[in-house]
Amino acid sequence: MIVIGVDAGRSGIKAISLNGTEKKRRIFDSKYTHVNFLKLKHHPVLDFNKDDDIIAKVDNGDPIGYGNVCTKIAPPAEIQFVSDDEIYLEKSINYTLVAIAKMTIEHNEEVILGIDLTTNNIDQESKVIEKIKGKHEVVFYNTMGKELSKKIFTVKKVGCWYQCWIGFMSQAINEDFSINLEWAEKEVLAIDIGRRTVICQYISYLSPVDNFAFNCGSEAFFNYLQEELKFHFDIKKNTQEIEKMIKNNKSFSKAGKIIDITKAYVAALKRYEDILKNSILEHFGKYDPEKIVFMGGGALLFQDILSQMYNNAVILEDPLFRNADGLVKLVGRKFLENKRGLN
Numbered sequence: 001m002i003v004i005g006v007d008a009g010r011s012g013i014k015a016i017s018l019n020g021t022e023k024k025r026r027i028f029d030s031k032y033t034h035v036n037f038l039k040l041k042h043h044p045v046l047d048f049n050k051d052d053d054i055i056a057k058v059d060n061g062d063p064i065g066y067g068n069v070c071t072k073i074a075p076p077a078e079i080q081f082v083s084d085d086e087i088y089l090e091k092s093i094n095y096t097l098v099a100i101a102k103m104t105i106e107h108n109e110e111v112i113l114g115i116d117l118t119t120n121n122i123d124q125e126s127k128v129i130e131k132i133k134g135k136h137e138v139v140f141y142n143t144m145g146k147e148l149s150k151k152i153f154t155v156k157k158v159g160c161w162y163q164c165w166i167g168f169m170s171q172a173i174n175e176d177f178s179i180n181l182e183w184a185e186k187e188v189l190a191i192d193i194g195r196r197t198v199i200c201q202y203i204s205y206l207s208p209v210d211n212f213a214f215n216c217g218s219e220a221f222f223n224y225l226q227e228e229l230k231f232h233f234d235i236k237k238n239t240q241e242i243e244k245m246i247k248n249n250k251s252f253s254k255a256g257k258i259i260d261i262t263k264a265y266v267a268a269l270k271r272y273e274d275i276l277k278n279s280i281l282e283h284f285g286k287y288d289p290e291k292i293v294f295m296g297g298g299a300l301l302f303q304d305i306l307s308q309m310y311n312n313a314v315i316l317e318d319p320l321f322r323n324a325d326g327l328v329k330l331v332g333r334k335f336l337e338n339k340r341g342l343n
Helices: 069-073 086-101 124-130 163-174 218-233 238-249 262-284 297-301 303-309 317-335
Strands: 003-010 012-020 022-028 031-034 054-058 064-066 109-117 134-142 147-162 187-193 198-205 207-214 251-254 255-262 293-294 314-317
Touching: 003 086, 003 317, 012 086, 012 317, 022 086, 022 317, 054 086, 054 187, 054 255, 064 069, 064 086, 086 109, 086 124, 086 134, 086 147, 109 124, 109 317, 124 147, 124 207, 147 163, 147 317, 163 187, 163 198, 163 293, 163 317, 187 262, 187 297, 198 262, 207 262, 218 262, 218 297, 238 251, 262 303, 293 297, 293 317, 297 303, 297 317
Parallel strands: 003 109, 109 147, 187 293, 293 314
Antiparallel strands: 003 012, 012 022, 031 064, 054 064, 054 134, 134 147, 187 198, 198 207, 251 255
16 A cells, blocks of 8 residues: 655646655656657657656546657647646546556555645545546557556545645644644644645644635746846747746856846846735735745745745745645545554
């Protein structure tokens, strides 16, 4: 029996497995695309030993390319992204099953699974659990349509909770599944900054009291930076190019010269900070949290300004995997023998 937590979002599929005392983690790119093996028959065979080159059929469905393999076999127009919108729910479920297949060690493994939902799809909880529970077969292929491997596993039990709250519970539950009393007796505002959405939860003594979600994830900042780059330098860059510039000391090369984009970066960051802070204040200004905890990829990207915005801010360690880790701990407390309801 293996315990797996899967946090499926636009910034990636984050998965953590717990087998005995051994924890493993993986992140899968959230892109996917339909695959036509006949069109790929002259395509070079990719190195499918790489984790990001995945073509798979789930329960004898259509072949789908997942992750970075999409950019190698399909034009951009055909690429889609995992989303919490209801119309993409089935694709998200299938990608979750692919992630489980990649995380499981033994054939015919039994799985205890934790998954998270958002305000957009929390009303689909029973539908999601019904589709995920039971026996599944995931078959992996190369670009020629040759079967590479097959995983059969059974999802025995599923726990489903609200995103962001579970990320906080990762902090509030210890590795031995007992409650961390230091965090249990606090009023906390938890904020998960994702790629597209910011999800907020006000939590009192571990119980969710109020929630709010708005479209102000890291994509909003990148959009602002695109506008500032156009204004200051008359250049147009896509998100991938902007991320590369940020990692490259906020600069890029043009006509043999190194261009420093700090001016545009600071302007975009100020715009983002203002809209983020005002949105949070508008909805949660009536509360007085002891701590404001941040998680998600945006917490990593904006950690400096978040600490300046709030003197009681806490950037959770390893913020990208907080929801997945919380799922593992919550399903452990709920389903594992000798772990249920510890303290």
